[in-house]
Amino acid sequence: xxxxxxxxxxxxxxxxxxxxxxxxxxxxxxxxxxxLTIYDNEFFTLLGPSGCGKTTLLHxxxxxxxxxxxxxxxxxxxxxxxxxxxxxxNTVFQHYALFPHMSVLENVAFGLKMKSVAADxxxxxxxxxxxxxxxxxxxxxxxxxxxxxxxxRVAVARALAPHPKVLLLDEPLSALDLKLRxxxxxxxxxxxxxxxxxxxFVTHDQEEALTLSDRIAVIESGEIQQVAVPKELYEAPRxxxxxxxxxxxxxxxxxxxxxxxxxxxxxRTKSGDLIEAVPNGSGHKxxxxxxxxxxxxxxxxRKGGDGILTGRVRELIYLGTDTQIIVETEGSxxxxxxxxxxxxxxxxxxxxxxxxxxxxxxxxxxLAD
Amino acid sequence: xxxxxxxxxxxxxxxxxxxxxxxFLQLFPAMAAIxxxxxxxxxxxxxxxxLTPGTYGxxxxxxxxxxxxxxxxxxxxITDELIFENAYLLVFLRSLVLALIATIxxxxxxxxxxxxxxxxxxxxxxxxxLLITVPYWVNLLIRTVSMLxxxxxxxxxxxxxxxxxxxxxxxxxxxxxxxxxxxxxYSYLPFMVLPVYASLERFDFRLMKAAYDLYAGRWxxxxxxxxxxxxxxxxxxxxxxxxPCLGAFIAPDILGGGKKLMIGNxxxxxxxxxxxxxxxxxxxxxxxxxxxIALTVAARQPRPGKEVA
Amino acid sequence: xxxxxxxxxxxxxxxxxxxxxxxxxxxxxxxxISVYSFxxxxxxxxxxxxxxxxxxKVFANPEIQRATVNSLVIAVSASTLATxxxxxxxxxxxxxxxxxxxxxxxxxxxxxxxxxEIISAxxxxxxxxxxxxxxxxxxxxxxxxxxxxxFAYLPISARLxxxxxxxxxxxxxxxxxxxxxxRYVLAPMMLPGIxxxxxxxxxxxxxxxxxxxxxxxxxxxxxxxxxxxxxRIGFTPEINAISTLMLLASLVVxxxxxxxxxxxxx
Numbered sequence: 019x020x021x022x023x024x025x026x027x028x029x030x031x032x033x034x035x036x037x038x039x040x041x042x043x044x045x046x047x048x049x050x051x052x053x054l055t056i057y058d059n060e061f062f063t064l065l066g067p068s069g070c071g072k073t074t075l076l077h078x079x080x081x082x083x084x085x086x087x088x089x090x091x092x093x094x095x096x097x098x099x100x101x102x103x104x105x106x107x108n109t110v111f112q113h114y115a116l117f118p119h120m121s122v123l124e125n126v127a128f129g130l131k132m133k134s135v136a137a138d139x140x141x142x143x144x145x146x147x148x149x150x151x152x153x154x155x156x157x158x159x160x161x162x163x164x165x166x167x168x169x170x171r172v173a174v175a176r177a178l179a180p181h182p183k184v185l186l187l188d189e190p191l192s193a194l195d196l197k198l199r200x201x202x203x204x205x206x207x208x209x210x211x212x213x214x215x216x217x218x219f220v221t222h223d224q225e226e227a228l229t230l231s232d233r234i235a236v237i238e239s240g241e242i243q244q245v246a247v248p249k250e251l252y253e254a255p256r257x258x259x260x261x262x263x264x265x266x267x268x269x270x271x272x273x274x275x276x277x278x279x280x281x282x283x284x285x286r287t288k289s290g291d292l293i294e295a296v297p298n299g300s301g302h303k304x305x306x307x308x309x310x311x312x313x314x315x316x317x318x319x320r321k322g323g324d325g326i327l328t329g330r331v332r333e334l335i336y337l338g339t340d341t342q343i344i345v346e347t348e349g350s351x352x353x354x355x356x357x358x359x360x361x362x363x364x365x366x367x368x369x370x371x372x373x374x375x376x377x378x379x380x381x382x383x384x385l386a387d
Numbered sequence: 388x389x390x391x392x393x394x395x396x397x398x399x400x401x402x403x404x405x406x407x408x409x410x411f412l413q414l415f416p417a418m419a420a421i422x423x424x425x426x427x428x429x430x431x432x433x434x435x436x437x438l439t440p441g442t443y444g445x446x447x448x449x450x451x452x453x454x455x456x457x458x459x460x461x462x463x464x465i466t467d468e469l470i471f472e473n474a475y476l477l478v479f480l481r482s483l484v485l486a487l488i489a490t491i492x493x494x495x496x497x498x499x500x501x502x503x504x505x506x507x508x509x510x511x512x513x514x515x516x517l518l519i520t521v522p523y524w525v526n527l528l529i530r531t532v533s534m535l536x537x538x539x540x541x542x543x544x545x546x547x548x549x550x551x552x553x554x555x556x557x558x559x560x561x562x563x564x565x566x567x568x569x570x571x572x573y574s575y576l577p578f579m580v581l582p583v584y585a586s587l588e589r590f591d592f593r594l595m596k597a598a599y600d601l602y603a604g605r606w607x608x609x610x611x612x613x614x615x616x617x618x619x620x621x622x623x624x625x626x627x628x629x630x631p632c633l634g635a636f637i638a639p640d641i642l643g644g645g646k647k648l649m650i651g652n653x654x655x656x657x658x659x660x661x662x663x664x665x666x667x668x669x670x671x672x673x674x675x676x677x678x679x680i681a682l683t684v685a686a687r688q689p690r691p692g693k694e695v696a
Numbered sequence: 697x698x699x700x701x702x703x704x705x706x707x708x709x710x711x712x713x714x715x716x717x718x719x720x721x722x723x724x725x726x727x728x729i730s731v732y733s734f735x736x737x738x739x740x741x742x743x744x745x746x747x748x749x750x751x752x753k754v755f756a757n758p759e760i761q762r763a764t765v766n767s768l769v770i771a772v773s774a775s776t777l778a779t780x781x782x783x784x785x786x787x788x789x790x791x792x793x794x795x796x797x798x799x800x801x802x803x804x805x806x807x808x809x810x811x812x813e814i815i816s817a818x819x820x821x822x823x824x825x826x827x828x829x830x831x832x833x834x835x836x837x838x839x840x841x842x843x844x845x846x847f848a849y850l851p852i853s854a855r856l857x858x859x860x861x862x863x864x865x866x867x868x869x870x871x872x873x874x875x876x877x878x879r880y881v882l883a884p885m886m887l888p889g890i891x892x893x894x895x896x897x898x899x900x901x902x903x904x905x906x907x908x909x910x911x912x913x914x915x916x917x918x919x920x921x922x923x924x925x926x927x928r929i930g931f932t933p934e935i936n937a938i939s940t941l942m943l944l945a946s947l948v949v950x951x952x953x954x955x956x957x958x959x960x961x962x
Binding site: 404405406407409410413414416417418420421422424425426427428429431432435444445495496497499500503504506517518519520521522524525526527528529530532534535536537539542543563572573576580588592605609621629630631633634636637641651654655657658664667668671674675678682 | 706707708710711712714716717721722723724725726728729732780781782783786787788789792793794795796797798804805807808810811812813814815816817818819820821822823825826827836838839841842849862869896898899902903905906909911920923924927931935936939942943946947949950951954
């Protein structure tokens with residue numbers, strides 16, 4: 019499902035990378051053995067809550083920190099022993115880190131100057147980059163004379179100017195307000211398409227990750243939880259962490275009953291309802307487990323029966339476009355159902371009613387843990 | 388995200404790393420200079436304080452504790468008996484008392500001033516702080532001389548008092564303990580205001596509202612809420628005033644006219660006119676010990692928790 | 697209502713008066729001495745008209761001239777050297793990683809501030825004599841350099857702490873080597889701190905009396921020593937004039953250092 023086309027070249031290959039702060043045997047482990055392959059021309063996102071290790075991984079790729087173990091290859095070449103200034107990788111920093119004593123143009127040309135590119139070529143190239151981010155008229159301003167969004171664009175232009183093979187973006191949108199963030203998203207996507215450079219984007223914002231990325235790696239506690247395209251991540255989360263981290267979800271404790279003929283797994287909820295779930299490919303034994311189902315994938319029906327969950331409506335919450343129904347089941351777990359208000363006729367339930375809920379086919383996902 | 392970086396800094400504060408070669412090279416010049424030209428002199432003071440004074444200044448390399456005994460006793464020239472003598476003890480006492488009075492006065496003037504500044508608007512605060520800081524950077528000698536200038540019998544204060552007929556004879560203020568005290572306060576007042584202000588600036592004034600809401604009056608808020616929270620600033624300020632006052636040289640020399648000695652003058656005299664280096668060294672060691680005790684006591688004060696956000 | 701009461705709550709009766717008293721105490725003596733430096737007569741009670749006569753006398757005084765030159769030579773060399781040492785130390789302390797014994801090094805660097813000046817003074821005197829350096833300009837320079845190190849160190853390290861290491865990371869990321877990253881990014885950003893530290897060191901050296909008094913040999917008389925000598929003999933209006941000049945010099949340098957430290961901080 020997440021297999022890329024075979025023609026894609028590998029840009030970055032991270033192989034069994036560990037990072038421990040302090041003594042290797044007793045220090046703080048920031049990254050356990052991480053394996054990751056990022057393809058050329060990809061918009062790849064590292065997604066996770068703060069402190070999960072995603073920034074550490076980014077710093078290891080950039081070279082600001084040394085790996086404790088493992089290798090990082092850039093187009094096949096091992097780069098772990100190279101200092102940051104010898105890696106053809108550039109970074110857009112979280113707070114931009116624009117040099118305050120240099121003009122916009124000097125900032126953008128800095129990398130080229132350090133690479134000993136002739137001054138006039140560097141100037142021309144810097145101007146070109148400023149045009150790319152639509153700031154050509156600001157080239158002689160100082161960074162503190164620019165708005166947050168403009169500083170952001172300068173940071174992107176500066177990092178792109180030396181033609182890096184990979185661009186790293188460390189939560190570049192987090193310092194912007196909501197409106198600006200949305201327009202910068204489009205801008206980043208456009209720049210990535212125009213330049214064809216591999217982007218590695220770090221964020222804790224799942225919406226940002228889903229809308230921008232070709233593929234996403236979800237990281238938690240220094241380990242990769244799942245790598246997938248956005249759709250798969252949302253619809254087929256591998257484990258409870260991913261399911262909860264991306265979007266709203268109903269997590270249900272179940273017992274695995276047996277396999278069905280069509281490759282699905284039959285599971286039993288605590289209230290005794292039997293439903294069919296999609297296995298996640300890691301092989302299942304009978305016993306306790308969890309399934310995930312998105313609230314909008316549950317439909318209120320009149321009849322009970324096989325493959326149907328049953329419960330009593332506790333609360334209706336009106337959300338504008340949707341109505342959220344909180345249903346209490348006999349198994350003493352709660353289900354959240356989301357019904358679009360355009361289909362108002364389906365929501366003629368009131369608190370206290372017994373309701374039956376039918377999941378859409380193939381949307382109940384059995385989790386690995 | 389700063390997650391990774393945080394982990395690292397948390398770790399770093401434990402600092403089990405040994406110094407890197409590059410760091411050592413960068414620190415070496417300053418450390419070597421200070422070690423040689425400051426630790427060296429301090430060591431010599433310690434050694435000299437246990438030697439015998441030379442006839443024409445300098446020292447004889449003969450171990451002796453006489454310099455320390457000399458503070459409390461005088462040796463009878465004929466019987467060689469030790470007789471209690473309080474002249475030097477009085478110098479130490481005067482130093483302690485004057486330093487204490489100066490510190491308390493600075494507290495009494497400094498706290499309200501710092502509080503007043505801390506309650507100004509943010510823009511104005513910087514201006515007030517600058518106003519308090521500037522005098523510190525003016526030559527201490529010049530400031531003391533200007534204090535002498537106004538306190539003199541012929542100075543503007545006496546001139547004004549006589550001129551308006553309030554008094555007919557000038558009040559002798561110069562060359563008294565009062566003048567020294569004024570000089571000390573004047574010299575080190577900024578040292579009190581600034582640290583107290585620094586802790587008041589971080590004080591969350593909403594706490595005052597909270598206390599007010601809980602039926603506390605203005606003065607009990609001051610006593611029970613503000614003072615305990617800014618205590619570290621008060622201690623730092625007191626220390627910054629007390630220590631230099633104790634070792635003051637210029638104020639007692641200029642304003643005391645060399646008649647009212649403090650420890651600083653006593654030490655300096657031994658290396659100039661009196662030429663008793665071991666005794667001067669012993670006096671310096673005692674002063675250093677008092678300073679170290681004051682610093683240690685202050686350092687032992689429990690650090691306050693983080694301010695309530 | 698509540699806000700009004702709460703604001704009032706911050707106003708303690710008498711605090712304003714004390715603040716004004718504090719400023720009067722700090723400034724009155726200096727202002728009075730400056731005003732009288734322009735008085736044409738020697739009298740305190742009578743204003744004899746505005747005159748620059750005492751200043752003319754000061755400028756014509758060869759001893760003052762010599763002392764001024766000494767003071768400047770010592771201040772320039774001591775503050776330059778102290779700033780260099782402090783800069784190196786600050787980079788190692790702030791930019792290098794934390795190391796065992798770092799607090800000890802911090803105390804050592806600031807030791808000249810902690811030890812009472814009179815002790816540093818007499819200690820330096822016996823130390824120089826014991827190791828056979830004869831007292832003169834050189835001994836004053838050495839002693840001033842040591843004393844100035846913490847004054848230069850504090851603003852430099854404060855400035856350095858205010859610069860996030862992202863800037864150097866960005867420079868390294870953009871292909872600058874360690875030296876280029878210092879030369880083009882860190883050094884220009886630190887400059888206000890360095891200037892500020894240099895100026896404070898300069899003022900401290902220019903103003904120092906206690907240490908200089910002990911370690912200055914013959915021919916190494918500085919301005920404060922000259923003034924002290926004059927005060928010892930008796931109070932003359934010349935003292936007012938030269939005091940005012942030194943006061944002015946301090947004010948100019950400190951204000952400059954304050955402005956430089958502030959305007960570039962953003």
